[in-house]
Amino acid sequence: MGKTIVLLDIVAFFSCFTCLFMPVISYNFYNKEYYLARAFKVYMHVPEETYFNYTLPALSAFTLAMCWPLKVNYAGSIRDFFKAKYEQISNQLRPHPYLGIQLVVVGIVMLYISAFLPSSVRFIGVLFYFSSFAGLLYIYLTPTVPYKKTLLVIIPLFTLGNALQTGMFTVVTYMSMTLISFFFIGNKASFLKKILLFITGIFLMILLQTVKGSFRKATWKGEYQGSKAVLFQELVSRQLGRSDLWTAKAFFPVYMRTNQGVNVSLVMERIPKRQPFDGGTYLFESVAAAFVPRFLWPDKPEAGGAFNMEHYAGVKIRGWATDIGPIGEAYGNFAVTGGIIFMFLLGGFIRLAYRKVLKVSIKTPIVVLWIPVLFYQTVFSMENDTLQVLNSLIKSAFFMYIIYKIYPVLFKPGTAADTNKVQVTDDYTSINYNPNI
Template identity: 45%
Template sequence: MFFTQLYSILYKLGKGLPLRETAAFFYTTTCLIFPIIGYENYTQDNLLARAFIKYMIVKDDVYFGTALPAIASFVTVLTWPLSGKNGVNDFGEGLNRIVYHIKSGETDKHRIGILIILIGTFMSIISKYLPGGLGFVAILFYFSSFAGLLYLYYSKPSGYKYTFITLFLIFILSNALATGMFTIVAYMGITLFSFFFLGNKTSMFRKLAVVAIGVIFIFVLQASKGSFRQITMNTGYQGNRAMLFAELFMENLGKGTDLLQDEEFFPLYVRMNQGWNISLVMNRIPAVQPHDNGKELMTVVAASVVPRLFWPDKPMAGGKFNMKHYAGMTITDFSTNVGPLGEGYGSFGRLGAVIFMGVLAWFVRWAYNRVFQIAANIPLLICWLPVLFYQLTYSAETDTLQILNSIVKGSFFIWLLYKFRPDWFGVPKQSGVKKVNDNKKLWYN
């Protein structure tokens, strides 16, 4: 499964958008590959694993008896090829048509892209000062700035186009260094790279080299950010954060294969092994508490639809509640979660988890396919894929609520923007929503 997803990414890179395949690869890596490393290397006999209690809690046949079919269900459904209805797709000619019409359209992508980026940047700065509901809206505007980046990327050449793109990317990196949160750098970077690589006719070997460099970057980043956070947040560090991170990054990169030694690799193993959290759930349920038969997941579905204005104390995305409810662990000064697989098993058991993961993947694929169907009439909508599906990339380590929030609320947010500013989507404001019925007018014919 791991190598199948890797090949799918390599094959699709340059010809399509491997967003779903990347998410599937991440699920396979964190829920299957790293648990294997745990069972083989970081057992209870390992000093580090025993000291920090990071060995897999349940037996391997118990864990993989659920995880393997559940992840297989999720990956198979999620990456099932799109129908290509209306001549659009996320691969090949169907995608090339969309990109062609984005590039050749009369919309002032340069001006609109810069405007969206500026609004998103401003919102990211003030989001920390806003209450929950408004803060989430501000974050959606911030994510929208990456749609603006794609607008600018696909706009006609200008003297300062790439200068502005570079300045925005520097802001993103600076913000990550200031907060110690590198998730958006790593995973939004992966999402955007699939757009930037479109149209590149590169050999499989070169694409493999590019992916290998990307994987090494992610691994070294993960190995570096723990030390960075510890120094900057726990010691009152007052020096240059950019220089500090660069030193830590280069130090870890310089370790080369030594980074794979048990002691050096252990922090990365802890960070990437989502299976450990899931094993906590399997150890607790049903031995200590019964499966809740989806009670909490139903609340999660409702929470993704109902605004906080009408439900002030509704559940929040994040791991505190889930880790307590499903794994029996109280977390305070760090963030972790049981993931959708942990929720599925804690709710329904082994077979139920397999079905749940398949249903979740079906919903994500349906929403993803729906974007492409709408893009038959509104090609620029493709540039908003990062807003909707960026969080899917690393959702194996978050929760179902975050996935639903990203898609449901993100879709509503984009719909509102379309209603108020249709010109941002290449639709003249006075025309409103108009479905083209004359086949001669359909650009994909």
């Protein structure tokens, strides 16, 4: 952090946290003997050895393929790549102080309009809203923006306020994880500060999970008529004041929300004992669906966990959402060895997409600021499914292309000469960096 964008590292960390670390907690604390885990059926459903003999090498392969370093041939550090991009972007945006504000305003307006759009095109409205976070980065890097510091405070506060109104904190949590390293590029931070930031982030996520259920219960049923911000503050204060904050019972909501291993273990318990491995029948159809528009394939598979949970795990879900994740799909289709290979290929695809963004940024530096739009749903890919990961990347890239064609100034706002020569190859990035840019 401070040297490069840690997007792929965050994806790897979140995947290992939900599919490896939390299952360890489950086997040792929240197992079938623990009354809450037994009551909600959120214990691990296969033996520990069986589970980790698959998931550990599968996630190792996924992480290896995804995080294989892009080597830099300039005095040895990729930090100069992003520092160079930032300086280019800042120079290009200088004559356009309102571009970022325009993106944010359009995104916020589309957030409210999207609620009235048909479900088939609602994702377009969502992408416009996600674009407001690219707009936030535009504002951050534009030296001529009026009231810049005020805007950099108000926009995140609006996002938090919207989360409080809806009770949905997904965007706040995962977009924060995606954006955080952007604000540290070029800023030196000691290792201690990075550790403190990491610990603070983890603590806030845990705190959010412990109060989220009570907050939704009070607001979604329409019984609470007061300020939701005040209610949330009261719940947080009450939670922090609990003497049993770190007990097993108090931590259970966090465990229940973050242990993706439970769903994977359901698949491993069911397949091949009760049904044979799928052999890629539905998964390959899902992969194809990510590349074909719905108007050409009206009944193509839809992203979401309802089908996967019933088909692979034998669990019908109604009124809430969960999924088996790509790692569960990989096992359900190809068993242990095939599942490991599939996870390696998926990690390689994500790395390839990220590398493509870097390559495009050679001629269009500002594309770097759209990484949160492109990869937002990839951050929590282990909670989704393969279709969702591929679908979000492809649709987001196509959305950016259309925006570029309609309003190219968003991507090429300046014509200043680029003195940085950058080459991205299959295995390295070479940079000739002029520090006087």
